[in-house]
Amino acid sequence: MFMQVGLREEDRDALRYLWRGNRRDSRPPEVYRMKVLIFGASCSPATAIYVMNRNAERHRHTHPEAVEAIKKKHYMDDYLDSYEDEHRAITIATQVRNIHREAHFELRKWTSNSPAVLKALGESPNATEAVEIERTERVLGLIWRPQEDRLAFNLDLARIPSNLLRREAPTKREALKIVMSLFDPLGLVSPITVRAKQLLQEVWRRGTDWDDPIDDELSAAWVNWLTHLKQLSGVTVPRCYPGYSRARKLQLHVFTDASESAYATALYWRAEDDDGRVTVTLLAAKAKQNFSRHGSKRRNKEPSDRRWRTSGNETVGGTCPHTTPPCRRGERRQLLSAVQMGHSTAPDGQGGGQELRQVPPEGGHSTATDNGRLASLPTGASSPAVYIHRFGLFRPAHSHRGPE
Structure with missing residues (x-):
């Protein structure tokens, strides 16, 4: 070109x-x-x-x-x-x-x-080979299978050292190389990728040198993670969004939750056609490991700008009955720009009893709170309804959900 x-x-x-x-x-x-x-x-x-x-x-x-x-x-x-x-x-x-x-x-x-x-278009009708979404050398990549019209995961175990496949403990350098070669742009396998990042975070916290094997406890968790990684070769998801083009009513549902170890969000399209048939499709997801409470002194220092501090019972959608990990300023504002919230509240029984907010169908501006600060977000008249839920994606066994 x-x-x-x-x-x-x-x-x-x-x-x-x-x-x-x-x-x-x-x-x-x-x-x-x-x-x-x-x-x-x-x-x-x-x-x-x-x-x-x-x-x-x-x-x-x-x-x-x-x-x-x-x-x-x-x-x-x-x-x-x-x-x-x-x-x-x-x-x-x-x-x-x-x-x-x-x-x-x-x-x-x-x-x-x-x-x-x-x-x-002048191509062979049999030219339906799998297409790599990104042509890079990675352990885990995303591919499109045109014949099935499904997205799948290309697992290249040849890039993992053979000794690690024999259940030997990796060094910190080897573990980092494998984790950083996971390509999942839509977050479809976030439960797998975030676990690898948590393991790597623990390796750093324990002070393991670059070329030293990780300890036995983490090695057992690493072997278990590799087992789950290998199973991704059989996972496929539809490329298209069923019912999207013929939908009479479109809703974007956003589920979020957090624990002491990670926080995540998942987005779903809910499409309803003229006959009342409803289809729900996973659109994208995102998961991140929480910052360690035992990290460096610099990370644990009190922030100088208190406007962007996240308290233990605050989240983007309102109050949360269990601890919400701190989020960085850019991530919170990015979430706010992607999820436009209004002032209406869903009837009882929707969203698992949690608060549900909808974008007003008419044009104008809706508002959302960012740690207590009011943010103005434009909404288009033709935009689909957007809902935000707080849901138990990472609900820990010891958490307690009291009345709101």
Whole structure:
């Protein structure tokens, strides 16, 4: 893609380079200038995207839907879209390809769960191999299986040292390398990944050196975690959201909870069609280990800005009957921007008896509290209802839930 974008004459000096070729004598090297964008320059991605969108805008009056697909459904030179029927998919995809072709951008290696779409785009109808979501060297990766139209997990045990697969204790360096190579962008296997981070946190707290094996207690927990990790090879989830396109009513339900060791949130779409049929789909999840109470003195110091301190009985949705771990300022504000809450309260029996809040259907602003501070959040008139629940995702055995 970059090599198809030319540079103006006055901008080429920014991409000068020296060239000796095979010469190794005392003569000075030759000076060249690039005439196109190059890989590695920080400005290349933004420039290429600008040119791609500028070329698309030339066709807005004839192919408006294809232009919107180019501007909103591309990640660099990768195009990803979803349609309700094959005819519409073929039409828009063909238009997108033709618009790109006029700028000498060629879309290749099409993949689809529809053989008819593949055939129309000039690909083999059998080209339904699993697609890696991110092509990096990881122990755990996310893949899409077009034939089944499901997301699955690509477990590459060859990247785990053979001695660890024989139940030997890893060193801290080996454990860190494995944990940091887990790729789960949607948080679908958060119960597995957060446990690995908790184990690594305990290794750090015990002061284990980088190349020393972890102790026997943690080694047993590590072996148990590897057993659960291997079972992910058989886990798949639907790629699409059933009932989403034909839904008469859409609701986004957000469940949150915390314990002394971790805190988490899970988001679900609830779609209801004209016949009253309801489908619920896991949208995404997020889990983090709690900061250790036995950490460094710097971490345990009283924060100088008390406005962002989290007390033991405060959470984003209101009061919580058990301890809520401290969250960093950026994470709390990010959660607030993702979950827009209003002032209505659900009837008894909804949300497990916990407080339930809904975005007002009309336009305007709703409000949410951030540690007692009022935050104004815009809501669109066409937005689906958004609910927030406090639920026992990490309910510890010793916790007590009293009346609110």
